[in-house]
Amino acid sequence: xxxxxxxxxxxxxxxxxxxxxxxxxxxxxxxxxxxxxxxxxxxxxxxxxxxxxxxxxxxxxxxxxxxxxxxxxxxxxxxxxxxxxxxxxxxxxxxxxxxxxxxxxxxxxxxxxxxxxxxxxxxxxxxxxxxxxxxxxxxxxxxxxxxxxxxxxxxxxxxxxxxxxxxxxxxxxxxxxxxxxxxxxxxxxxxxxxxxxxxxxxxxxxxxxxxxxxxxxxxxxxxxxxxxxxxxxxxxxxxxxxxxxxxxxxxxxxxxxxxxxxxxxxxxxxxxxxxxxxxxxxxxxxxxxxxxxxxxxxxxxxxxxxxxxxxxxxxxxxxxxxxxxxxxxxxxxxxxxxxxxxxxxxxxxxxxxxxxxxxxxxxxxxxxxxxxxxxxxxxxxxxxxxxxxxxxxx
Amino acid sequence: xxxxxxxxxxxxxxxxxxxxxxxxxxxxxxxxxxxxxxxxxxxxxxxxxxxxxxxxxxxxxxxxxxxxxxxxxxxxxxxxxxxxxxxxxxxxxxxxxxxxxxxxxxxxxxxxxxxxxxxxxxxxxxxxxxxxxxxxxxxxxxxxxxxxxxxxxxxxxxxxxxxxxxxxxxxxxxxxxxxxxxxxxxxxxxxxxxxxxxxxxxxxxxxxxxxxxxxxxxxxxxx
Numbered sequence: 001x002x003x004x005x006x007x008x009x010x011x012x013x014x015x016x017x018x019x020x021x022x023x024x025x026x027x028x029x030x031x032x033x034x035x036x037x038x039x040x041x042x043x044x045x046x047x048x049x050x051x052x053x054x055x056x057x058x059x060x061x062x063x064x065x066x067x068x069x070x071x072x073x074x075x076x077x078x079x080x081x082x083x084x085x086x087x088x089x090x091x092x093x094x095x096x097x098x099x100x101x102x103x104x105x106x107x108x109x110x111x112x113x114x115x116x117x118x119x120x121x122x123x124x125x126x127x128x129x130x131x132x133x134x135x136x137x138x139x140x141x142x143x144x145x146x147x148x149x150x151x152x153x154x155x156x157x158x159x160x161x162x163x164x165x166x167x168x169x170x171x172x173x174x175x176x177x178x179x180x181x182x183x184x185x186x187x188x189x190x191x192x193x194x195x196x197x198x199x200x201x202x203x204x205x206x207x208x209x210x211x212x213x214x215x216x217x218x219x220x221x222x223x224x225x226x227x228x229x230x231x232x233x234x235x236x237x238x239x240x241x242x243x244x245x246x247x248x249x250x251x252x253x254x255x256x257x258x259x260x261x262x263x264x265x266x267x268x269x270x271x272x273x274x275x276x277x278x279x280x281x282x283x284x285x286x287x288x289x290x291x292x293x294x295x296x297x298x299x300x301x302x303x304x305x306x307x308x309x310x311x312x313x314x315x316x317x318x319x320x321x322x323x324x325x326x327x328x329x330x331x332x333x334x335x336x337x338x339x340x341x342x343x344x345x346x347x348x349x350x351x352x353x354x355x356x357x358x359x360x361x362x363x364x365x366x367x368x369x370x371x372x373x374x375x376x377x378x379x380x381x382x383x384x385x386x387x388x389x390x391x392x393x394x
Numbered sequence: 395x396x397x398x399x400x401x402x403x404x405x406x407x408x409x410x411x412x413x414x415x416x417x418x419x420x421x422x423x424x425x426x427x428x429x430x431x432x433x434x435x436x437x438x439x440x441x442x443x444x445x446x447x448x449x450x451x452x453x454x455x456x457x458x459x460x461x462x463x464x465x466x467x468x469x470x471x472x473x474x475x476x477x478x479x480x481x482x483x484x485x486x487x488x489x490x491x492x493x494x495x496x497x498x499x500x501x502x503x504x505x506x507x508x509x510x511x512x513x514x515x516x517x518x519x520x521x522x523x524x525x526x527x528x529x530x531x532x533x534x535x536x537x538x539x540x541x542x543x544x545x546x547x548x549x550x551x552x553x554x555x556x557x558x559x560x561x562x563x564x565x566x567x568x569x570x571x572x573x574x575x576x577x578x579x580x581x582x583x584x585x586x587x588x589x590x591x592x593x594x595x596x597x598x599x600x601x602x603x604x605x606x607x608x609x610x611x612x613x614x615x616x617x
Contacts, residue, residue, distance in 0.1 A: 002503060012490055241399060300487045304548065305476025307469045351559040385468075387448045390487070 007318040010290070011325070017227050021286045022326035024279025025369070029330025029362045032272030033354065035338050035389045036265055043261040045096045057119060058215040058227055059091075061246040066238045069209035069375055072113070072135065072196065079115075079156060084226045086218035087115035090210040094203035096165045104150045105187040109142075109165055111199025111206055112214075116242050117176070119216035125176035127159035134173075137198040142170040146178040150189035165192060166202055248298060273365065279326065280369035287319050287377035298381050299389025312382035319374025320367060325368035332358055395587055396422035396445060396556065400592050401454035402610075409549035414440035416610035417454065420554075420587060429590040431598040439560070441607060442591050446479050446558045447471045478502050480549025484539040484561035488533040492503040494520065494544045495529040501552045519547040525578060539570035547578055548615075550586075557581065559590045563597060575600050587601050 006343045011018045062070060075088040089112045098107035116122070119130045125146065134141050143164070149156045152163060161172045170192075192240075199206050217226035227249050238244035272323075291298070298311060333355070345352070398420040405412045414437045423429050443449035444456060450471075455542045456463045458478060466474070480501075481487075485533055486495045499521055502512045520526045523543040533541050542562060549557050557576065563571035577596065580601075582588050590601055598604050604615040 064499075236447055296487070297489055299488060300501070301480050301485070301504075302472060303446070303475065304501040305472055305552070307472040307504070310504060311468070385449075387443050392481075 003314055003317050005322070006308055006314060010387070011322060017057045017286060018322060018325075020367060021282050022322055022329065025323055025326030026274065026279075026330040026333065026368060028272060028276030028279045029327050030257070030334050030367065031275050031357050032269065032362050032365075033331060035268040035272060035353050036358045037338055037352060038341070039261065039264045040355055041044065043257055043264075045351065055343075058217070058230065058247065058249050058373065060213040060215060060245065062209075062211045062213075062233065063246060064238070064241065064244045065209065066241065066244060068237060068239075070211065075113075075210065075213065078230075081352070082217055082229050082233065084221040085215060087119050087216040089113045089119055089214045091214050092196065092203070092206040093214040094205055095189065096192075096198065096202070097167075097325055098148075098165055098192065099167075100152045100163045103154075105148070107148070107165060107192050108189045108193065108201065109199060110193045111196040111203075112193055113196055113325065115216065116214060118191065119121050119214045123177040125175050125177055126157060127172070129174050129176075129194065132300040135197050138201055139195055140168060140170045140198060140229075140391045141173040141194065142373050143176055143193040144172055144216070145191050148192060150176050151190055162193075165194070165219045168192065169204060171375070217356070240390040267287060276362075276369055277366060280323070280373040283319055283322055283370065284373035284377060286322075287315065287374055288380070290318070291315060291377050291381040294381075295384065295389050295392040298384050299386050299392065302384070302386035303390060308382045310377045311351060311384075314379035315381045316371065316374045318323035320370035322376075323366045323370030324363075327363055330379035331362065370373060395459060396420065396589070397428070397455075397457040398444075398612075399450045399455040399457075401444060401456055403437075403444065403449070404445075404551045413610050415451070418606060418607075418610065418612045420612055422587065424555075424587055425585050426603060427578070427588045427590070428603035428605060429592060429598040429604045430607055430612075431592055431595065431606045433593055436607045437610040438591050438593070439605055440561050440602055441442045441612075442558060444591060445556075446481060447475050455493075473586040476501060477552065480552060480554040480557045480563045482542070482545050482557065484564035486533070486565070487536070488532055488541055488548075488589065491605050493530050493532055494525060494536065494547075496508075497533070497544055498548045498551050501548060505552060507594045515551050516547075519551040521542075521591055522581075523547045529544060537570075538566050538596045539573055542570075542574050543577065544567065546574070546581075548576070550581070555587060557586055557588045560589065563592075563594075571597070579596050 036339075057206050072090065075090065079085055079088055092111040094109055096107045096109045098105045112130065113135055114130050116123065129143055133139070142163070144152070144158070146156050153161055153172075156175055158172050159174060162169050163172060164170065190327065194202070200208055215226060215230060217223050227247055231247055234245050234247070235242070301311060335354050338354055342352045379391065396431065398418055400417045401415055401417060402413065402417055403415040405414055407443070418441065421496050430441065438457055440449070443453050447458070448471075450463065450466065453560055460473070463474065492500070492518075495516055500514045502515060517526065520529055523546050525540060525547065528536060528540060533544065535543065535610070562578070566574060578588055578590065580598065590597070592598050606613045606615050
C-alpha cells in the first residue's frame with residue numbers, strides 16, 4: 001500500500017512527463033480495444049444474420065463409399081424411413097457458360113433435387129421448383145435466382161424463356177429470390193439450379209454416385225437428432241467406418257466468417273500489440289531517466305536501510321503503475337469512441353460495445369509490458385552501490 | 395562497540411593505487427562521543443563508509459557490536475545499516491518529495507515496523523529534535539538547521555547502536571552549527587554512541603575524545 005502511494009507521488013511529481021510517457025500506452029490500448037471491438041461487433045452482427053439464413057443445415061460428404069455408392073433412390077428411402085429427416089438433396093456444381101440471345105454470362109450450375117429449395121430456405125418468386133418428374137426425365141429445366149435472371153435475360157418475369165448452359169438449351173421454370181448479399185460476396189458468377197440428373201449429363205465432373213448431400217431435419221426434431229440418426233444409418237451402410245463420410249452441421253458461411261473474423265482479430269491485435277510494445281519502450285526510457293535523476297535518493301534510501309528488493313519493487317511498481325494508468329485511460333477513451341460510433345451508426349443493425357475479453361487482454365498485456373520494461377531500470381536502480389549513489393552529483 | 399583491527403582499503407585510480415586506509419586501528423566504546431578529525435583526502439570518508447557499513451575493508455577486521463562485518467552481501471549490509479547505524483550527512487540528504495515526518499518514518503518502513511508503532515516513534519524522534527510542529531513540512535520549506543534536525547531525527551528513530559555524523563555542520567552557519575552540536579551533546583548525555591567526522595578543530599573539540607586521521611593512519615589525540 002505504502003509503496004503504491006510512493007509510486008503515485010513520484011508519478012504525480014512530474015505530471016507532464018508521466019502523461020507523455022503514458023500516451024504511447026494509451027494509443028496502443030486505444031488501437032487494440034477499438035479495432036478489435038469494431039471487428040468483433042461487425043462480424044458478430046453479420047454472423048448472426050448469416051446464421052439466421054440456415055444453420056439448421058446438415059451436410060454429408062461421402063469420402064469412401066465401400067463399394068456401395070449412394071444413389072437418388074437411397075436418399076428417397078432414407079427420407080421415408082427416418083422420421084427425423086424431412087429432406088435430402090444431393091449437391092454438385094460446375095461452372096458453365098450461360099447464354100440468352102446475345103448475352104453471355106458465367107454461371108455456376110448446381111445439380112440438386114426439389115428438396116434443396118426447402119433445406120436452404122430459398123424463396124420462390126416465380127413459377128415452380130424442380131420436381132421428381134424433372135429428375136426422373138433428366139429434364140432440361142432450370143431455376144434462376146433474381147440476379148441471374150436480371151443479368152442474363154434482363155427481367156425477372158422470365159418463366160418459359162429458354163437459355164443455354166454450355167450450349168445445351170434449358171427452359172426457365174422458376175425464379176427464386178436472390179441469395180443474401182453475403183453469399184454473392186464470395187462468388188461473382190450467376191446461379192442456376194437444374195435437376196441433379198441433368199447436371200450429370202451436362203458436366204463431366206459429376207457422376208451418378210452422390211458424394212455431397214444436404215439434409216434438412218423434420219419439424220419437431222433438432223439438427224443434432226437428425227445428425228445422430230443420419231450417422232447411425234451411414235455407419236451401418238459403410239461397415240462402421242467413421243472415416244468413410246464426414247458430417248457437419250455448421251453453416252459454411254458462418255464458418256468462413258469466423259475464420260475471417262479471427263484472422264482480422266489476430267492481425268489488428270498484433271498491430272496494436274506492436275504499438276503497445278513501442279509504448280513500453282517509452283516507459284523504459286523514462287524510467288531509466290528517472291533512475292539516473294534519482295540516484296541520490298536511491299543512495300539515501302539504501303544508506304538508511306533499503307534493501308535491493310525494496311528499491312527494485314519501488315521502481316517496478318512505478319513502471320507498472322504508469323502502464324496501468326495509461327491502460328485505464330486508453331480503455332476509457334476506447335469506451336468513449338465506441339459510444340460515439342454507436343450513436344453515429346444507430347440506424348444500422350450494427351452495435352458497438354466494449355468487449356470484456358479484449359479489455360481483459362489489454363489490461364494483462366499492459367501489466368506484462370510494465371513488468372518487462374520496468375524490470376531493467378528497476379534493477380539498475382537496485383544494483384547501485386550506496387556510496388556511489390550518495391556521492392552522485394555532489 | 396566499534397573495533398577496527400588493521401583495517402586497510404586501497405583504491406585504484408587509473409594506474410595508481412591509493413591507500414585510503416593504512417592499517418587503521420580504532421576502538422569506540424559504548425556511550426562514547428568520539429570525533430574523527432582530518433583534512434580532506436585523509437581517508438575520512440573511507441573510514442566513515444567502512445564504519446557505516448556502506449563499504450567493506452580490503453584487509454583487517456571490523457567488528458560492530460561484536461559482529462565481524464566482513465564479506466557480507468549488499469542486502470545483509472543493508473540490514474545491518476538499517477538496525478545498527480543512524481546516518482547524519484553534511485548535505486542532510488532528505489528525500490525532497492517526502493515531508494519531515496515521512497522522511498523520519500522511512501527507515502522504520504524498511505524495518506517493517508507496524509503503523510501504530512511507527513507514528514509513535516516518529517513523533518518521539520521529532521520531539522527530541524524540537525520539530526514536532528514542522529512534521530508536515532517538506533524539506534524545501536525548512537531552514538538548513540531544521541533540515542539537519544530532521545536528518546538527526548531520522549537517524550535516531552531506529553534506536554541505532556551508533557550515530558554516525560559526517561560533517562553534520564558543514565553546510566550550516568556557526569549559530570546553527572552550535573545548535574546542532576548541542577543536540578548531539580544532549581543525545582550523548584542520553585546514552586547514545588556518537589562518531590562525528592569533521593575537518594574542523596572547534597567542532598571536534600566538542601567531543602570527549604578526538605582521533606586524528608592523516609594519510610589513512612589514525613592517531614589518538616587526548617584532550
